[in-house]
Amino acid sequence: MISVFFQYDFLMYAMFTGIMVGFLAPFLGVFLVVRRMSLIADALSHVTLTGIAFSLLLGRHFSLFQGLNPLYLGAGFSVGASLLIERLRNVYTYYKELAIPIILSAGIGLGVVFISLADGFTNDLFSYLFGSVVTITQSDFRLIAAITLFVSGFIILFYKELFFLSFDEEQAIISGMPKRFIQWMFIIIVALVIAASMRVVGILLVSSLMTIPVASAMRLAKGFKQTFIYAVIFGEISVIVGLVASFHLNLAPGGTIVMIAVLILLITLFFTRGRHT
Template structure:
């Protein structure tokens, strides 16, 4: 197909594959710790950073990434302040992110159309600078998950036992949140802030329906994600569909199919 010869599609495919591998791998830890909504929260804050980047004439994706990391630190700080109501920190930061983004939109109405691409994704406009940034974040995320896999696994199932065993609970909680911020920060241009959490959660939901162990679920989640990303981007390129939306809708189709097959086997 001619579309594979286009450089913009090649960059889109590479960027999608990179996000497709790191998002669900990190998503497994987030979902099992009941932190699924943190993706939406950091995505809204990232959009505020993107808007500020346009206002200041600075590389928007970098400013969005910075905002996302700052929000990650704020979430961890609030989680410690409200230990009994840990989810309250996510709600507070999300509200602040939406409010700040809206405020910045009103300050520069001329760049609203540009910001729209970050809301709904614009993977075909990925530059080589964007791609190198995505690659760098992918390397960092995969390296951290590999090095601290055992510790994060223990924290995920029993924080108290992990703390007693000497695992630096606070540092690893912060690491998890910052890694999530990095993934969200670079993914918003690929699938958009409104859809980015889908790549973190839906492949995990698929894998949990069929996996027989935790390690098994990690790799199955990545397989589902990459299948949807590659097939979705090719379909979107051939039939001129919205790429981010196509990938997410394909993930939902895979989830429904997985649940139907599982149900049929049990009956």
């Protein structure tokens, strides 16, 4: 059943990219959830679409951009927006969550304008919205592999600092943890992971892989490290089972992956009912 994925290049890219994202998104998602920032993933994914629409628009008018992978501009927009969110969170100290709807709607607004300038939706754009794992190119694959290496390296090297700052910011600062640096790097990394994951599940569903496996993991895990282990296992099961099932049943891969993740969540909720998290 799964062997077909290793017979064709495009399916192999799909599977390997899926496995990387199935690891990366929940891995980072644990920090997003405990820092109560899970909605930021949604805002940034929409801004990524804006960047992609901009790139496709430029491609229409300038041949220079035709060969460029739209994911690069998408990731660029996402990183830019993440920095703006961080600024806004400091402006509205008492209404930190306000930064999210502001950036989200500004992003969609701008994106819609770009799309209309490019004379409406193209097939390309549609595939970014809902994910299109079978059209993953070698260049996508390389970009996502680089992001996976960079992000995992960062999280492992700064695990102590990220953990302490997420748990108890005041005490962490007293102990000399570099708050500002970690904060900025973290938000940039979130933007990169979103750009990487959207090829697989699409913009509309990108935050699901960062939050649903974590939500399941938190019901079961004892401690922080266990939360990572469970979240990554659930993420990988969702991606692999989702990809294989969608291929054989001819379903949309992105949606199928998310439905598997939701199914896992329902099962864990059932077995841990009555417990408060």
